[in-house]
Amino acid sequence: MGEKWVLMKTAQTPTNIAVIKYWGKRDETLILPVNDSISVTLDPAHLCTTTTVAVSPAFQQDRMWLNGKEISLSGGRYQNCLREIRKRAREVEDKERGIKIEKKDWEKLHLHIASYNNFPTAAGLASSAAGFACLVFALAKLMNVSEDESQLSAIARQGSGSACRSLFGGFVKWIMGKEDDGSDSLAVQLVDEKHWEDLFIIIAVVSSRQKETSSTSGMRESVETSSLLQHRAKEVVPKRTIQMEEAIQNRDFASFAKLACADSNQFHAVCLDTLPPIFYMNDTSHRIISYVEKWNRSEGTPQVAYTFDAGPNAVLIARDRKAAAQLIQRLLFYFPPKSDTDLDSYLLGDKTILKDAGLEGLKDVEALSPPPENGSAQKYPGDVSYFICTRPGKGPVLLSNDKLALLDPETGLPK
Amino acid sequence: MGEKWVLMKTAQTPTNIAVIKYWGKRDETLILPVNDSISVTLDPAHLCTTTTVAVSPAFQQDRMWLNGKEISLSGGRYQNCLREIRKRAREVEDKERGIKIEKKDWEKLHLHIASYNNFPTAAGLASSAAGFACLVFALAKLMNVSEDESQLSAIARQGSGSACRSLFGGFVKWIMGKEDDGSDSLAVQLVDEKHWEDLFIIIAVVSSRQKETSSTSGMRESVETSSLLQHRAKEVVPKRTIQMEEAIQNRDFASFAKLACADSNQFHAVCLDTLPPIFYMNDTSHRIISYVEKWNRSEGTPQVAYTFDAGPNAVLIARDRKAAAQLIQRLLFYFPPKSDTDLDSYLLGDKTILKDAGLEGLKDVEALSPPPENGSAQKYPGDVSYFICTRPGKGPVLLSNDKLALLDPETGLPK
Incomplete structure (x- = not known):
């Protein structure tokens, strides 16, 4: 050797x-x-x-x-x-x-x-x-x-x-x-990832001034102090998991959205029930939930599911491309970029959705009408840092192209 | 007749x-x-x-x-x-x-x-x-x-x-x-009201742009949709009520504060677990909780309990006059009045606490140092509309002074 x-x-x-x-x-x-x-x-x-x-x-x-x-x-x-x-x-x-x-x-x-x-x-x-x-x-x-x-x-x-x-x-x-x-x-x-190809996912990266509790210490404190956590784990999640598996197998978006939103909210409820309480969502997160809930109700059936992890960012799952285009219109209406930000750096990932939404540039964003379900709504420029548009995707892959390696093949040190 | x-x-x-x-x-x-x-x-x-x-x-x-x-x-x-x-x-x-x-x-x-x-x-x-x-x-x-x-x-x-x-x-x-x-x-x-005369209560009336869910419809929706509410009502509150009664009888502030804060947080957790979720607290409410929690921990034993009803206002119960004076210093440091508001209309109720806190006017508020437990902290002028300082009080009384009646004794119509 x-x-x-x-x-x-x-x-x-x-x-x-x-x-x-x-x-x-x-x-x-x-x-x-x-x-x-x-x-x-x-x-x-x-x-x-x-x-x-x-x-x-x-x-x-x-x-x-x-x-x-x-x-x-x-x-x-x-x-x-x-x-x-x-x-x-x-x-x-x-x-x-x-x-x-x-x-x-x-x-x-x-x-x-x-x-x-x-x-x-x-x-x-x-x-x-x-x-x-x-x-x-x-x-x-x-x-x-x-x-x-x-x-x-x-x-x-x-x-x-x-x-x-x-x-x-x-x-x-x-x-x-x-x-x-x-x-x-x-x-x-x-x-x-091919089973439910209709879905679109838009992530709102929410600006935050708060330093967040790490999820490791947060969940430890919840286990130690929340009287609701064990009830959730033993009584609520087992049933919900079975229902969620069914919703996914059947591509039943209404059930999927209901379960995903409820479970996100319950996770944050357990955080709030922790001593001292943990707040991951902020006013911007709450607003996004309210807009989605109002829109979903006005449509009669859910168009979008929301879920929030250990931070204020919203992950929004749209039932199909059309709903995603309507969603990005709404998001950009409520949360336009600051005046010094261009649209290209404000929406990352799959930008094709912008065309579907009729949004070629900032002028189109400024011209957006208030969503019909929410009349004359207030705008919050700067409250979202940027959006990422993506989809359900594939698992790990090995890259055969050596050019993509991060280490030098001779020295084994970073390129 | x-x-x-x-x-x-x-x-x-x-x-x-x-x-x-x-x-x-x-x-x-x-x-x-x-x-x-x-x-x-x-x-x-x-x-x-x-x-x-x-x-x-x-x-x-x-x-x-x-x-x-x-x-x-x-x-x-x-x-x-x-x-x-x-x-x-x-x-x-x-x-x-x-x-x-x-x-x-x-x-x-x-x-x-x-x-x-x-x-x-x-x-x-x-x-x-x-x-x-x-x-x-x-x-x-x-x-x-x-x-x-x-x-x-x-x-x-x-x-x-x-x-x-x-x-x-x-x-x-x-x-x-x-x-x-x-x-x-x-x-x-x-x-x-004479049993625990040490307590002081400071209410922060928090500015809010959101229209809140009425408590009547909010609690109806929680009963119908929250999987945590019944668990709280049947398993958590009965024990907590007994402990709270004991804490009150014994004037045990540490237990009182722990139970009051935990129960406020759990009520808001149930609101969050409701479909659609109900948010009564906002970022200002969250900040007040964080400041109180941090201060209580730095003192080793609770100085202040917080509780929030169906809205963003904080009700802060201080263990005694000294803690109340330190609390109002902290609150006015983080949430000073806007420049066009005078101190007299910014703190209502029992104003004697201001003297204890060494705060005679706005200049004293501006000169406040950051609370030691929170180094160089950000200020949020305008996020609180005003404060009310009060105490535990007496029950209903009949007013014998006819001048205080709201109806004219001749016509029976409003004065």
Whole structure:
């Protein structure tokens, strides 16, 4: 085995948004939840993490760079993922390059890891979910691990709970499991991304002056102090999960929207019932909910579902392209960009929806009429930082194009 | 019996703020709640309703004026109170004026009612609680009703649920009762206003652009749609009520504050768990909670309890005068008046607390240092409309001074 070679794999993994929420752990170290959860995977073209993992006998220690900056791997969550995936490493051979790594070599060899999010890390868009899923997926490929995605999800789960749901595309269920060792707490795909192609997803990244409680400490405090959390986990979520699976299988948008909105609201209710109370939604979040509720009622049947994670950002799921176009008209009416922002940098992701909405530029936004269900409504410029338009998307993929690798193939250091 | 005479009574009744919340009816018509609640009565010197009731053979119909404007008495809630109190009317004699009303006369005689709140009706300060309590109390005096305050509270309850708690001073418990006819759903005094004289109460009337859901329709929607409400009513509140009664009996502020804050938060959590969700608190409310929580933690033991009703206003209960002075310093630091508002119209009620806080004028407010527990904190001028400083107070009283009557003793019309 030569001393100079570097062996690399690069993977891309989506982020996901829960429509039945995960809130509360029954085991803090293994990251085992108090209830099942269900998520939709977002199109990695718009929101994803790319991770390159490399191994070389020349590496002196495990190192990692996140968005170009070296970070420590000493945390328990990284260590748990690295340990679990190393346990499952198998023999790897690259005959062309004359490289062979025996199963036992993996214990001594060090890794370099570089990870990059194609969206702002601080925007509260579940970057750790995509990140840990991508780390585990890329390492599994590098180390020729034979475990399937569900088994890998149980490893990614130990990095960040919701990461387990990023191992699949489409709609994904994280089964809470019963075992003390967490071996049955893993993700399964309910349907793939082609099952319900009508859906459009618009994310409103909401401006916030508040520093938010991290979801890790927030859910710990909820478990310890909320008298409603256990009731939710034991009595409410099990029924809701079954109903949500049915709604997804049947592409029943009315039921889907009702369940998703109710579950988002209940998660935030549990946060409010925590001591001291946790507020993730702000006045802008509340306004978005009110507008959606009013519009849905005026239409007689839901056009849009909303869901909010541990922050003020709204994730809005529209039943189809037409509803998405009407939604973006409404959103841009209430929350126009500040005067110094152009439309192109205010709506990211899939911009084709703008044409459907008849919005070619800022002038069209300014000319928008108040939504008919809300007469003469007030506008709040600046209260939304930007929007992202996306769709349900596919699961992790290995990138074969070496140009997309984040590490130099010679040095194993960030490019 | 002459045709010209007018017989009148004038009463003053306090408002009250629940520290264990009433949210949800099991009977909409009789106004029977799904759980017990506990309130503190506020000093009527600062927040009260004055009501004059008059009877005369010259009156052609029942009429009522609220804050000088005639309003309809045709609503079921007024009708229920009038019917119930008329049922209990007895013989009344004024020998001096030669007036005698037989028990049976009350069915034919008409009433004039004038009511006035010494605080802004629209401020969301439970004006209907004081109003219906005052109506029932004043009518009971006029009609020589022999029922005690608890029995009267069961009548006032049919006007507005929380009105039953305004029949007493100090701390009051509304017992939910078990009977279908509501006869045992009434208020009892836990302790009078002298029991815990240390307490100070500061109300922040929060500016709001939102139109709020009425508590009547809000609680109906919660009962129908919240999966957490029944759990709260059956499992959480019964234990909390016992603990709260103990805390009040023992003047145990730490327990009192913990329970009051938790119960306020849980009520708002249930509102959020309602479909569509109800938001009564806004970003300013959230900020006030965060400041109080941070300060309480920095002191090691609670200095202030907060509670919020069906609106964004904060009711802050300070453990003693010293804590109240420190609280008003903090509140005025974060929420100074707008530049065109003077301090005298920005802090209403008991202004003696300003001297304790060393705040004689706006210059002193501007010179306030950031609270030590919150370093360099942002200020939000204009986010609070005004403050009211008050204390726990006494129950309803009859006013013997005829000058305070709201109706003309000759005509029975508003003065």
